Amino acid sequence: xxxxxxxxxxxxxxxVFGEKKVTREEILKFAHKYDPxxxxxxxxxxxxxxxxxxIASGWHTGGMLMRMMVDNMVNQRAGLGSPGFDDxxxxxxxxxxxxxxxxxxxxxxxxxSSRPDMGIIRAQIYLFNQNDEKVLSVKTIGMMKTRPA
Amino acid sequence: xxxxxxxxxxxxxxxVFGEKKVTREEILKFAHKYDPxxxxxxxxxxxxxxxxxxIASGWHTGGMLMRMMVDNMVNQRAGLGSPGFDDxxxxxxxxxxxxxxxxxxxxxxxxxSSRPDMGIIRAQIYLFNQNDEKVLSVKTIGMMKTRPA
Numbered sequence: 001x002x003x004x005x006x007x008x009x010x011x012x013x014x015x016v017f018g019e020k021k022v023t024r025e026e027i028l029k030f031a032h033k034y035d036p037x038x039x040x041x042x043x044x045x046x047x048x049x050x051x052x053x054x055i056a057s058g059w060h061t062g063g064m065l066m067r068m069m070v071d072n073m074v075n076q077r078a079g080l081g082s083p084g085f086d087d088x089x090x091x092x093x094x095x096x097x098x099x100x101x102x103x104x105x106x107x108x109x110x111x112x113s114s115r116p117d118m119g120i121i122r123a124q125i126y127l128f129n130q131n132d133e134k135v136l137s138v139k140t141i142g143m144m145k146t147r148p149a
Numbered sequence: 150x151x152x153x154x155x156x157x158x159x160x161x162x163x164x165v166f167g168e169k170k171v172t173r174e175e176i177l178k179f180a181h182k183y184d185p186x187x188x189x190x191x192x193x194x195x196x197x198x199x200x201x202x203x204i205a206s207g208w209h210t211g212g213m214l215m216r217m218m219v220d221n222m223v224n225q226r227a228g229l230g231s232p233g234f235d236d237x238x239x240x241x242x243x244x245x246x247x248x249x250x251x252x253x254x255x256x257x258x259x260x261x262s263s264r265p266d267m268g269i270i271r272a273q274i275y276l277f278n279q280n281d282e283k284v285l286s287v288k289t290i291g292m293m294k295t296r297p298a
Contacts, residue, residue, distance in 0.1 A: 034212035036219055039230070050229055058231065059215050063183035063208045070185055080199055081188070082207065084238035084286075090231070 004077045005147040006119030009109045017072045018101035020064055022056060022094055030060040055093035061100075061136055062088070065127055068102045078145035080118060088138040092129070099130040107139070111146065119144050153226045154296040155268030158258045166221045167250030169213055171205060171243055179209040204242035210249075210285055211237070214276055217251045227294035229267060237287040241278070248279040256288070260295065268293050 031040035035057035038045035180189035184206035187194035
């Protein structure tokens, strides 16, 4: 497998993949461990909440997004991790049996000013559901190795 | 237990709690499921990475932060969930045996213009480790019920 370096990215590059099926079991398991709010762990309470049914923890949706990135992008790249991200929005609830699709567009690609062996890629990422509705939006920041001379 | 409503918050209000001990087992378990990058799941690869050892997935650190919020804050409040958050930064790696402490300061409290029964609270949250170093920074957005008339 050839490794993808910083230089292989340009602003506007788009990556699309999926699908990730969301299960009730996985929603409950994650929420019991990390986000036991009633509308994430209690079907009856969720039905009576403003969400009208069980929904995934937003952090769980973020975890699923991360796993999709690792499976499809990260492990083929000379990645160095991430300092964080900006403007995360949970636009619509993610529910059992939803099917998620991933779309990423590079919005900035620049060399690090302090580390010449590193570049920084910023991307606008969306998750869509099976109805082509945006459920999550986030601007990511990734650090990558530059191609060895 | 008395419920805490939107009106009970003012800009500058500070909440501090902890401690959350981070275990190697939990780091590996989360990462195998949601973020199997080598420096999160492979001790040897992690030792040779720029991180110099195994570190928690940033999404895992976010999940731990969420759980600390639910245990200490959310379930005592008339919360309605969250539309997202801004400016998340993983400032320092979180490692096995780290002990995390939570600090939140309200930076904005305003009524919703579209829903009079709802208010919006923005907060600056930090996680610190046992050496009083900031490991995570994020600006959260919470929706809360206003107190019934």
